[in-house]
Amino acid sequence: MRIGQLAEATGTTTKTLRFYEESGLLPPAERMASGYRDYTDDAVGRVGFIHRGQAAGLTLAQIGQILRIREHGQPPCSHVRDLLGERLRELDAQIAELLALRETISQLHAQAAEPEPDTCSADEVCRYI
């Protein structure tokens, strides 16, 4: 399977696949006589795993960690568990932060909804911020 076919099968681009190889997420592909990359079918699963990892909010670096553990023959389960737990805590913090920010901005926005003030003092940039 050539790189364009793998790209189509996984819904990505050839650029991205080469980038994944360079980043160590995909093992260097075998080459045909022509020099073209020659992928086996399980590359599809591997790319699918990368996409599912991304959908779970993991970074490519974290996905690469899991993949490398797997390559060393160990089941990465407990590592995955840890990563997911960590990601969950990050998400909670991030959501809390955004909710607080939403509150702040919502108030600023409500104030700014008042009619244009005829006095906007020159020594401040904008009274709403």
Add this chain to the structure above:
Amino acid sequence: MRIGQLAEATGTTTKTLRFYEESGLLPPAERMASGYRDYTDDAVGRVGFIHRGQAAGLTLAQIGQILRIREHGQPPCSHVRDLLGERLRELDAQIAELLALRETISQLHAQAAEPEPDTCSADEVCRYI
């Protein structure tokens, strides 16, 4: 006031202040005979405004827009109102996305909390993702 003093007064670094100047967020400072930047007191307020804008989740580019409108003598109020409204919509979308992601990851994590499976099929990377 030299750049180091302004940096201290505003809780930032000289590097960042020069970067703001280069980005058009701060007007080019007057220079002393030595070539050192010489800031007036209102620079403190201006940097404060930049920081408040950032705290409101605006990008430096957006803050720069407001600042430039202000410089043209117009009150930026209605523009600020629009920006805040836009930011509010973005935030709502972002929060909704993160909550959905949290749901997904929470489920994956719960599955991964089960004891290490003794069969982890070799043709998949990790059953949890």
Add this chain to the structure above:
DNA sequence: ATGAACCTTCCAGTACAGTGGAAGGTCAAG
């Protein structure tokens, strides 16, 4: 034999908000 579609490598750039460091100039204290 020629054109299209595919592949190769390499270099560079995107957005964002800075940060790091080198090489050199200025100023006040000791």
Add this chain to the structure above:
DNA sequence: CTTGACCTTCCACTGTACTGGAAGGTTCAT
């Protein structure tokens, strides 16, 4: 007079996940 703290410019780099393009090689159909 020298030391140290401060300032100047300029260039390059950080992290993230790609994306764009140039210059050239391969394969297949016409």
